[in-house]
Amino acid sequence: MDYESAQSKDFSYSFCLTKDLNFPLRVRISALEGTREKKQFTTLLEEPSLKFTGLQTSDYSELYVTCQLYADNKPLTIPIRTSYKTFKNHWLWNEWLTIPVKFRDLPATAQLAFTVWDIYGPRKVVPIGGTTFRLFGKHNTLRKGKHKLFLWPDVEADGRDHTTTPSKVGEEDEMDRLEKLVKRYERKEMPRLEWLDHLAFRQLEKIHEFDFPLVFSEPEYSLPVVSMTPVNGQTQPTPLSSSSESNLVLIMDPEITGENPVEAKHRRLVRSHRNGSLDRDLKPNAKLRDELNEILKYPPTQPLTEEEKDNIWKYRFYLTREKRALTKFLKCVVWTDPTEAKQAVELLFKWVDIDLDDALELLGANFENRAVRRYAVSQLKKADDDELLLYLLQLVQALKFENISEKSSSSYESSLAEFLIERAVKNPILGNNFHWYLMVECEDKVVGKMYAKVAYQFMIAITEIPNGFQRRDILRRQGELVAILSSISKEIRTMKDIRPKKIDRLRALISDPKYGLLQFSPLPLPLDARIHVTGIISELATVFKSNLFPLRLTFSLVDGDEYPVIFKTGDDLRQDQLVIQIITLMDKLLRKENLDLKLTPYKVLATGSDHGLMQFIPSFSLANVLSEYNGSLLMFFKAHHPEEKATYGISPAVMDTYVKSCAGYCVITYLLGVGDRHLDNLLLTPDGKLFHVDFGFILGRDPKPFPPPMKLCKEMVEAMGGANSIHYQRFKSYCYIAFNILRKNANLILNLFALMVDANVPDIKIEPDKAVWKVQEKFRLDLSEEEAIKYFQNLINESVNAMFPQVIETIHKWAQYWRK
The missing domain is CATH 1.10.1070.11 (Phosphatidylinositol 3-/4-kinase, catalytic domain)
Structure with a gap:
């Protein structure tokens, strides 16, 4: 056929692409056909409430339909349901539902899951049946018109690709034949007689959402042109303007955070055991040495680039003489690779001894390897008790990252727990703070059981040393003292009287013999175990004007001196405790450089999640x-x-x-x-x-x-x-x-x-x-x-x-x- 003759023919293509439709998908729920049986009498005897639900009260119970859009085994919308409606002669909704997904956004695998629901009991519904309808048929054309969907009884619609509730089954009946004839009629494949057609379609409603077929088509996206602009000597991409973003759709790559298989293979080849002997003698040139020194100055929070990691690994043997380099090296290791992890652990003990601050970093959440954590603990052992006391609060928190099993009978699978218990047993001052830090954490609903297990092992270890039962009895008496003070503080705080009345009541409670607060056997104060107290001076007790009415208590000491404290309930003192600990540490760091700034790091101890002790410094x-x-x-x-x-x-x-x-x-x-x-x-x-x-x-x-x-x-x-x-x-x-x-x-x-x-x-x-x-x-x-x-x-x-x-x-x- 030549060009001119083709022009004389009428080749008008009447179809539309889904990508061009910018409005939501709408479906109409028409009617439910078929019969349902009422519940058997034996069932009603077992559940009498069923007499008032479903078919038991009416031949056409109040059903409703839900519709949900699925694609690729995942729901794209929440279920959308028909409105409430009563039925008399048959189940007829004739209701349009709008699916909140536009035609242009429909994937080729989209399908609708329909479920019919009925009331089964009080606040309970059951599925009458479900069916799944694929939106696109052969040649990716949208299936239009009125469709009869087979309802699978007593199940909810399955929206998966290989659905168990398909809308069509193998067997066909007379209604299926009529449906096909209607479609042939619509395609003008049958002769038309107006008077006969009118009679035939009186009960059949012809519905066309579109006058021409809808063919699935994905939108085409043009890639944005990004200009490169020099910034600070480096070339960086210029951000897209709002005009260039208007037609751009950003799609998240689900594998963007995953491992690049090419880079992973390259890394495994470079870091294999075969290269170990070659790397031993490698030394960086002057330029690389400067780059490595800059990396060693990075703060612990700064991530390393892949290039920096490769350089540190390559010169790892050279860096073993640099104590600051170990934490950076361990961050380069891919611990999921057994070969690489083995090499890193073998190199640990060839490294020069690291400082305490780096050992603390290795006990954080980012380092899970047990060999690394054991190495960090071995470095901690070099610290004296006073230095360890400075970091004890954080070391107790580091137990959360030790993966201590709550089910095992011992906490000694943790090298850190074993070390802390050992040092706390040897030093009563250290043991006092360790005990109270554990007691506060035992109240935690998530990790409380783990800390209780460590506390139990600590108590067992104490009883195995000379005078151990006496040490344990001291901790018990401290707990009783704190419990009494907490009870008194709560009573004073809840009193509706004026402050002078509160003070009188406080002094009366302290003087009450049943509490035994006026005088008792010498007891290390929980706030500072170096101080041994023998009682509370009732006439010096008072209540502050603050909203929580904290108590000011003055303890009498063994040497006759006095030690004033503040006891507070209704407030979590762990934040104050942390700040004072950091101030104490900073004071020691400044004094180490011969700079005494006359700081006053008073003592704070949280004895529970809502009460604690503070040292009182006479001041204004x-x-x-x-x-x-x-x-x-x-x-x-x-x-x-x-x-x-x-x-x-x-x-x-x-x-x-x-x-x-x-x-x-x-x-x-x-x-x-x-x-x-x-x-x-x-x-x-x-x-x-x-x-x-x-x-x-x-x-x-x-x-x-x-x-x-x-x-x-x-x-x-x-x-x-x-x-x-x-x-x-x-x-x-x-x-x-x-x-x-x-x-x-x-x-x-x-x-x-x-x-x-x-x-x-x-x-x-x-x-x-x-x-x-x-x-x-x-x-x-x-x-x-x-x-x-x-x-x-x-x-x-x-x-x-x-x-x-x-x-x-x-x-x-x-x-x-x-x-x-």
Whole structure:
């Protein structure tokens, strides 16, 4: 046929592609045909409630139909159901259901799962039957028109590809024959007689959603053109503009996070045992050596690139002399590869001894290999008891990553648990804190049983040493003391009387002989086992004005001295406990560099999830001092430590202590992101020590808007002689030195926080995956020492000149006044 003759023919193609239809799929539920049998009498006897359900009450019970779209064995929508309807003569819905998927988004394997439901009992339904209907038939054409679907009795529709509830079965009846004739009639394959057709279709409704066939077709997506732009000397892709994104559909690759088989094979070949002898003598050139040194400076949170991992593995024997390199090397190992894991473990004990901060990192959640964790414990054994006590809180948390089985009879499958128990048994001070840290964790619903198992093994180990039963009895008596104090505290807190009445009741309870609090056998105080207490002095007991009404109790000591504490219920002290532990650690790190900033790391011990003990330091809040001494801290110092010949008329030692403590707490509270700072939770001692209390907000959280980087109000600066005084310059100098010293020890602090991510510390639990990052961000490890000094100088200036905190402080002051 030539071109001209083809033009004279009528070749009009009447079809549509699904990709061009931008509206949702709609189906109509017509009617249910067939009969149902009523329940047998014996069934009704067994379940009398069935008399009032389903066919028992009517020949046509109130059924409903659900429709759900499936594809590739997965549901694409939730079930969509017909509305409530009563039936009299037959089940007829004649109701349209809109499926919330557009035609253009339908896959070729799409099918509808229909289920008919009936009431079976109170708040219970059962399927009458189900059927599955494929949307696309032969040649990927949408199946249109009215369809009769076979209903599989008493089952829910199966939407899988190889469904057990197909809509068509092998046998055909007269209705199937009629259905085929109707379709032939629609395709104009049969002669038409108007009067006869009208009679034939009186009971058959012809439905056409489309006047022409719908053929499945996937949309074609054009790839975006991404321009490459140089940024900081490196070529980076330019982000797509909104116009270029308009026709772009992003589809997540399910294997994007999986292992690249090509790279995996390359890695296995490179890291095989055969290359081990070749790698022993490899040494990096100058350029590679500099790159490796930069990698060793990375903080523990920074991930390594594949190239960096390959270089570390390649020069692993060369790096065994670098103690900082071990943690980086172990991060390069693919522990699921037995050959690679074996090589890494063999190399462990050839490495030079690592520092304690790296050993702590190896006990974190990222290292599950038992040999690695045993190696980390072997490095911990070099620490003395005082150093171990500094990290004990985190080491107890690290037990969560030891995979200790709750079913086995011993916890000694964990090298860390065995080590901690051994050291806690030998040292009563260490054992006291270990016991109380375990007791708090035993209350946890998830890991409580595991910690109870470790606590049980600890008690067994104690009884096997000389005087072990006496040690165990001391821990029992401590538990009884805490239980009594907790009961008294809760009673005082729930009393509706005024504060003086609460104080009288507290003193009466302490004096009550049934509690035995006035005098008892010497007992190590749970808060500090170095202190042996013999009773509580009732006349010195009081109740604070705070909302939770904490108790101030004064213990009498063996040597006749006194030790005041605060006992608090209704509050979780684990966050305060963590902050004080970090402050204690930072104080030791600063002293190690001969910088004593006169910090006051008072002791805190959580004895339960909602009660605990705190050391009481006699002091005054800055709010009270400024109120009583006409807004001047200098007058406060002059009243307690006057010295006429000295600058400002106060003792130089007091001024030196004040300047140093201000600097220390400014740096530390900034690094820890301590929030909710006001003049009521900054305390001052007569000898010049300023310190912070109440750490309910850390890691950048703050209930007040626009908080400054640190609490440094103008009254604090004026007490140093003003912004131009030599004392203020010394204050800033101490801040810079302390900031850089702590930056050098950032890895240790970050590793301690990393071990706390699963602890029930409120401000860590909010975003556990970001907790370590928030602390790391404050250290600004990307800056040099000179840049860090300039950075902290700007922080100080920003804090001093901030106006909004002064407004908030005034509002807080009035709120406290009206509360009183």
